[in-house]
Amino acid sequence: MKSRVAITLFIAAMIFTGGYAALFVAPDEATMHQIQRIFYFHVPVWTAMTTALSIAFASCIGWLVTRKTWFDSLAAASSEVGVMCCTAGLITGMLWGKPVWGIWWTWDARLTSTFVLWLLYVSYLLLRELLDDPYKRATLSAVFGIFAFLDLPIVLFSTTLWRTQHPQPVLFGGPNSINRTMLDVFFLCMIAIVAVMILILIDRFRLEQLRLEAEELRVEIESRVAEPAPMGVGQGIPLKGQL
Numbered sequence: 001m002k003s004r005v006a007i008t009l010f011i012a013a014m015i016f017t018g019g020y021a022a023l024f025v026a027p028d029e030a031t032m033h034q035i036q037r038i039f040y041f042h043v044p045v046w047t048a049m050t051t052a053l054s055i056a057f058a059s060c061i062g063w064l065v066t067r068k069t070w071f072d073s074l075a076a077a078s079s080e081v082g083v084m085c086c087t088a089g090l091i092t093g094m095l096w097g098k099p100v101w102g103i104w105w106t107w108d109a110r111l112t113s114t115f116v117l118w119l120l121y122v123s124y125l126l127l128r129e130l131l132d133d134p135y136k137r138a139t140l141s142a143v144f145g146i147f148a149f150l151d152l153p154i155v156l157f158s159t160t161l162w163r164t165q166h167p168q169p170v171l172f173g174g175p176n177s178i179n180r181t182m183l184d185v186f187f188l189c190m191i192a193i194v195a196v197m198i199l200i201l202i203d204r205f206r207l208e209q210l211r212l213e214a215e216e217l218r219v220e221i222e223s224r225v226a227e228p229a230p231m232g233v234g235q236g237i238p239l240k241g242q243l
Contacts, residue, residue, distance in 0.1 A: 007199070008199065011192065011195045011196055011199060014188070014191065014192035014195060015192045015193075015196065017188065017192075018040070018185070018188045018189040018191075018192040018193075019189075021040075021185045021188055021189070022037050022040035022041065022185055022189055023037060025181070025185060026040065026181060026182050026185040027179065027181055027182065029182075032099075032100055035096065035099045035100060038092055038095060038096045039096070039186070040185055040186055040189040041092055041189060041193070042089065042092040042093060042096055043186065043190070044186070044189045044190035044192075044193040044194065045085050045088045045089045045092060045193060046085070046089045047190050047193070047194060048085045048193050048194045048196075048197035049082050049085035049086045049089060050152065050156070051194060051197065051198075052078045052079075052081045052082035052085060052197060052201060053078070053079070053082040053121070053149060053152055054149075054152075055074065055078040055201070056074075056075050056078040056079040056082060056145055056149070057145065057146060057149040057152075059071045059072070059074040059075035059078060059145075060075050060141075060142035060143075060145040060146050060149075061142075061146065062074075062075075063075060063138055063139070063142045064139070064142050064143070069134075069138070069212060070209065072134075072137075072138035072141075072142070072212075073205055073208040073209050073212060074205055074208075075141070075142060075145055076125075076128060076141070076208050077201055077204035077205040077207075077208050078201055078204075078205075079121055079124055079125060079145060080125060080204060081197060081200055081201045081204055082121060083118065083121045083122060083125065084200075085197060086114070086117065086118045086121070087118065089114070090114065090115070090118065093111070097165075101165060106165050108162075108164040108165040108166065109158040109159075109161070109162040109164045110155065110158040110159055110164045110165070110166045111164075111165070111166075113151060113154045113155045113158050114155050116151055117148070117151045117152060117155055120147075120148035120151060121148055123144070123148075124141060124144055124145055124148055127140065127141050127144055128141050134212070134215065134216075
């Protein structure tokens with residue numbers, strides 16, 4: 001318990017430090033100026049989303065190969081956290097795009113493929129809610145989860161494959177690479193936000209495990225209640241007056 005509190009406080013300190021660095025330490029960008037500072041939150045959220053959905057993809061495969069229930073729990077938890085990060089990325093992107101592009105939304109390749117990704121994983125979560133049988137739910141959702149993940153590479157490489165409203169990559173030697181101070185602040189924010197995502201994912205995974213255990217207990221209780229009473233327990237034994 002103490003270690004969990006310490007880890008949470010450490011991550012909270014990282015978030016505070018990253019936020020302060022993004023707002024006051026990182027230098028002003030030459031063309032977008034202050035609005036560019038949302039970059040230090042927008043891109044790390046997408047990194048967290050990519051990490052969560054990659055875990056979900058691996059967990060779907062793990063369930064289909066091993067049939068271990070914790071893979072299904074991890075797939076459900078990481079998909080839900082991934083949808084949360086994707087939603088945050090879409091919202092911060094619109095907040096950034098309006099002052100820079102003059103519009104909240106445009107149907108270019110990056111935005112369209114990302115919106116499709118969001119719809120696919122929302123559908124994955126809805127599919128899980130519609131199926132009552134645990135085995136059938138885990139299997140069908142795993143297959144659909146693998147299919148949904150196929151859109152993620154399209155999202156990641158959309159700015160390279162097509163001409164989009166989005167700028168070209170600014171990290172790792174892109175044509176518009178940012179300076180060292182911006183890069184340091186970016187990595188600090190990215191580590192902090194991914195750490196928050198992992199913390200939420202762990203809690204969501206534990207909650208999913210508890211939910212599955214409660215569901216198994218409910219099914220067992222219902223099956224026992226539905227069983228007919230054995231002969232001799234309240235039935236089938238004649239009374240003395242009936243002999």
